[in-house]
Amino acid sequence: MQELSVRHLLGIKDITPQDIQLIFETADNFKDVLNRPIKKVPSLRDITIANVFFENSTRTRLSFELAEKRLSADVINFSSSSSSVKKGETLLDTVNNILAMKVDMIVMRHSSPGAPHFLSKHIPANIVNAGDGTHEHPTQALLDSFSIRERLGEVAGKKVVIIGDILHSRVALSNIFALQKQGAEVMVCGPITLLPKYIKELGVKVETNVRKALEWCDVANVLRIQLERQQMKYFPSLREYTLYYGIDKKMLDSLNKEIVLMHPGPINRGVELSSDAADSHHSIILSQVENGVAVRMAVLYLLAQKG
Numbered sequence: 001m002q003e004l005s006v007r008h009l010l011g012i013k014d015i016t017p018q019d020i021q022l023i024f025e026t027a028d029n030f031k032d033v034l035n036r037p038i039k040k041v042p043s044l045r046d047i048t049i050a051n052v053f054f055e056n057s058t059r060t061r062l063s064f065e066l067a068e069k070r071l072s073a074d075v076i077n078f079s080s081s082s083s084s085v086k087k088g089e090t091l092l093d094t095v096n097n098i099l100a101m102k103v104d105m106i107v108m109r110h111s112s113p114g115a116p117h118f119l120s121k122h123i124p125a126n127i128v129n130a131g132d133g134t135h136e137h138p139t140q141a142l143l144d145s146f147s148i149r150e151r152l153g154e155v156a157g158k159k160v161v162i163i164g165d166i167l168h169s170r171v172a173l174s175n176i177f178a179l180q181k182q183g184a185e186v187m188v189c190g191p192i193t194l195l196p197k198y199i200k201e202l203g204v205k206v207e208t209n210v211r212k213a214l215e216w217c218d219v220a221n222v223l224r225i226q227l228e229r230q231q232m233k234y235f236p237s238l239r240e241y242t243l244y245y246g247i248d249k250k251m252l253d254s255l256n257k258e259i260v261l262m263h264p265g266p267i268n269r270g271v272e273l274s275s276d277a278a279d280s281h282h283s284i285i286l287s288q289v290e291n292g293v294a295v296r297m298a299v300l301y302l303l304a305q306k307g
């Protein structure tokens, strides 16, 4: 049986193109399961998974929880807003207490880049990074590529532009690694202040004009402005951002070609995407959410094989 090259999913940077293929093939099978009348398999019976979320989340937390339940795992949920972290407990102590309750796997979201990497060196459980600050969000990038593969047949050779707040986005970095590992061409587009200074060293194209970016691409993955991570002003106002970088249906229609429109959510409607663009036939935003469950099932299942 094929297996992953890693025992934790900390970032796309650490996994191989073969790992990505294996995750996708496994997710294809789980997607079939999810379309059956009985959407549940016994694969992770007797495995206990803790979802440890130190940062807000809707989609990712629900998607992991559903994936775990569809695999028949036992699930416990922890969110820092209602926990003893507020009383001064360290990350390691919090997690060790959870592990003392015999937990096999930890899915963690944390505002500090590297937090899941730190934990993986200190505890025996398998760890899945569900987003570490501005660093990586590997399962999001996997479900994004899986959705491109589903819509366009393959990822290799496709031109993908990531538009928006690249500087503060873990979705952007994980997507850049994932797309490049599969042989796609990657461009980033946004105001110069929201593009990291050394971004070109990652081997991506850089464009500040959104129309030119859309004319170039097969797929546009549009990101939210991460206002909660911005300590200073990177552009004059959201209105001005929308004026120069907002995408609407009129703009999409004027391209005279079909492009695939993606967004990891949550969308700020009327800022980076107009409602008529988000809800247009170009958009695969809800397919991304649907595929997220199958892809996360695949990741959890394959990591459980690694013990």
Ligand code: NCD
Pocket (backbone or CB within 6 Å): 059, 060, 131, 137, 140, 170, 171, 223, 224, 264, 265, 266
């Ligand atoms: C993203 C995240 O949390 O990094 N959302 C998600 O996981 N679906 C993107 C965002 O918050 O803008």
